[in-house]
Amino acid sequence: MSALFNDLQEGLLQAIDYAKGSGASRTFTYKIDPVAEFNKDQIREIRMQARMSQSVFANYLGVSVKTVAAWERGRTHPRGSACRLMSFLARNRLEPLPFISVAQ
Secondary structure, X not given: OOHHHHHHHHHHHHHHHHHHOOOOOOOOOOOOOOOOOOOHHHHHHHHXXXXXXXXXXXXXXXXXXXXXXXXXXXXXXXXXXXXXXXXXHHHOOOOOOOOOOOOO
16 A cells, blocks of 8 residues: 555544544644844845845745835835744845856
8 A cells, every 4th residue: 555545544543542542642832933023124134134136035035026125115014924034034044056057
């Protein structure tokens, strides 16, 4: 039988044991920090430290270039997942991959 079937069967047997009170469940605890807020200067600093143009930064965050420009001017403010990704960039330095040109 397939590995997927074996995994499903094992999971179901564990669920049945747990429901009967004879099995132990696995639990995971995650610490989720509150979503950070960034001002226009912090946004630009994060982008510059990541060595990204507004276009690349916008693409990375999944927003338009106009949106990034508005954030950096202080006209609008990022929310949700964009702030999570900026928090990640602020904590973890991204190393750019070298560009390799392949002639065909």
